[in-house]
Amino acid sequence: MSRGFVKEDDQEEIPIVPPRADLPEGVINYVTQVGMDELLMEKQMLNDEREHLNISNEKERRIAVNYINAKLQLLNNRIATAKIVDLKMQPQNEIRFGALVTLKIGSDTKLQKYQIVGVDEADISKGKISFISPIARILTNKEVGGKAILKLATEDRVFEIIEILY
The missing domain is CATH 1.10.287 (Helix Hairpins)
Known part of the structure; x- marks a missing residue:
């Protein structure tokens, strides 16, 4: 039967469900x-x-x-x-997925800690960033003592790797 012949009271609203964290195709x-x-x-x-x-x-x-x-x-x-991803199988001296990284950012004396995690697990308030985020991408494959540069519109932000844990 066509939807045109159904009483309006019988029509249910289609629930609008917020999408999950973005995971690009592929x-x-x-x-x-x-x-x-x-x-x-x-x-x-x-x-x-x-x-x-x-x-x-x-x-x-x-x-x-x-x-x-x-x-x-x-x-x-x-x-x-x-x-x-089995974190024990990650190269312990390089930043890869799952790494808990201690960073010195720019001239800030306070160190920051971030763990690189999956998109659904990411929560910046808990220090967890998605592996597809710009920061995670520039840090990946770096070692302790290395530096990564994030180019922003007004400045280049330098991240110095202090410690890597899994």
Whole structure:
């Protein structure tokens, strides 16, 4: 039957689900083990939320379930495409995926620490930056004592590598 013959009250809103962190087409979805554990925990939380919805209105319940299912579909795709990187197998003297890097930035005397992680795990407030970020890209393959330069519109920001841990 054509949608033109359906009562307006029967039409459900299509849930608008915010996209997950950007992962460019063709880029491998690298994750740390911690990142994979977080994705799996998020999946469990969404499944639990769907199972324990406390909504008596049937239409509102269907909309809520559709929203959770849409989020789960995006999440399941990320989990299915994730490639866990074993940090013990990374070259310990070079910055690669998973490295926790201590940096001196420009003339700032306070040292900064960043870990290079997957796109879903990245959270600058926790010192975790995505492996596809400009900073991670310029730091990759550098060693302790090395410098990386990030060209900004008004200046060149110099990052000096102080320590690399995995």
